[in-house]
Amino acid sequence: MSEIENSIKRYVEDELIMNDQITPLDMDYPLLENGVIDSASLVSLVTFLEVQFRIQIPGTDLVPEHFESIHSIADYVKSITA
């Protein structure tokens, strides 16, 4: 697992997961479908990503495909930082 994936996984597990039953998180665990990411947490997640990876996430990139799982988020971050 790359450093990007690791730091995203840690953030999601520490800050967004309320239910210890599903940690440690699977990289493909459906975060959106299971309500781990909701309107409140999406804002904090985006802020975390922008600060952590020194990127700017435009509104047009706020689409479900980029936030489905830790894997999706990592892929998206990699595509911006490339």
Place this chain on the structure above:
Amino acid sequence: MAFLLPQLLTESVSRNPRHQAVRWSDQSLSYAQLESLSNQLARTLRDLGIRNGDRVGIYVNKSIASIIAVFAIMKAGAAYVPLDPKAPPSRLGYIATNCGIVVLLCSAAKFRPLAELLSEAQGIRNVILTDEETINGGEFPEINIIQWHEVMAVSDSDVKVTLTDTDLAYILYTSGSTGWPKGVMISHRTILTFIDWAVEEFGMGQADRVTSHAPLHFDLSTFDIYATVKAGGTIVLVPEAYSLFPTRLAALLDEEAVTIIYMVPSLLAQLTSEGNLVECNLSSLRQVIFAGEVFPIKYLRKLAALIPHANYTNLYGPTETNVCTYYQVTDDDLDPCRIEPVPIGKACGNMEVFIVNDDGKKVEEKGIKGELWVRGNCVSKGYWADPERTAASFVRNIFQPHYYDVAYRTGDIVFLDDNGDYTYCGRRDHMVKVRGHRIELGEIETVLSNNPDISEVAVIAIADEMSGSLIKVFITPEDGAVLTETGIKRYCSGFLPRYMIPDSIVAVETIPKTSSGKVDRRRLCELG
């Protein structure tokens, strides 16, 4: 003329069997298919022993399966009880036990949390899976698990329904101030009173394509499903994630040529500011309906400017009565100088509302505040297995001396304006709205005060434009206890649905009290 909800489906099937009843992305069901699948599921339920009056749980994310499920359960003669897929198992277990659910419809996606739910709800004996995915039921030896392919093997011929319209169609659980939710009992007659009015008021027909965004446990969902089916239109399901991604929601409205949307104001506000509506073709959208909380006028104005050809209607009504008043927004209301939200309007057809003051007298003069009471068949049957709380809110209509008539006390304070429209002022208690969801602050307080590390707790709501309210908690820890904001939120999530998790938590030395010993909420609000 239909007197039961499943008959709305049967009537539309006979008029136009091949018309699309429901759509989800690229999948769809025609009216004939929806009828046939719900017949198969209804027979499966009856074969499991479901009889008139039983309660069947639905633990499924919004999907085509959830639409089949509601009709199937009612055809089997039972009341459906939607379980919030995002609520913790303890809360769902309470609900399932409270109303005696013995059969649960569940999707494969919910199978992992199901184990926890089943341990909390010992009465559930049968689980029917609503996906084609087969699950190994080995982990649940005492539970009878029926796979979807078994349902598909059952006859799909019409099921004879012997209910009367006073029987329950569904039970919706809402926040209760004592710490546990209460189940609002809705009969077929109760909900049809609203549906019949809505279809006529909005001139709905087969050409209508109506989004269905609200989850099943939220009463807004009943318009999406039943008004559309009665009209013979098409239900366009909106994936729950789309509420987080307004551009995606806007694109869906465009691609699906949606004609009517019914959403909570906070979602419409997000759609307006972040949905990039200018890029979308929304020429088909003819009616925007909002309810559930106050819609800040500046967002309504902006939305109306972006979609000027649509009609805008505000609906009001607690879960206990579904919608009971309505107000059509006029051009004058959108005047740039207006700062107040629009009124809640006048009673819908076949419903009556009136204002009662603290002395128990009807208020008929304009401008005088009082509590709004509702009467008519739109008033539900009360709270499941809770005669005390039912009696407190569903009272004898004292203004009808000749026969027993029930009125529901909403707890909302309103007044009549110069145009004869009711205008909302506030609550008489501690109930607030967050993104349209009803929250009794007392429920959060009760849950927190049960935490052994918390000595005292007080919860207040701070008005927020986007979400309606932000929940702020003040706590005093027990001696020696170490509390973190994350820790407290985790604790709450073991009992409360996500939307009730506090937004901020502040530790204080003592909770300020008034001279009579009650929590001084005004002081807490000032602490800010």
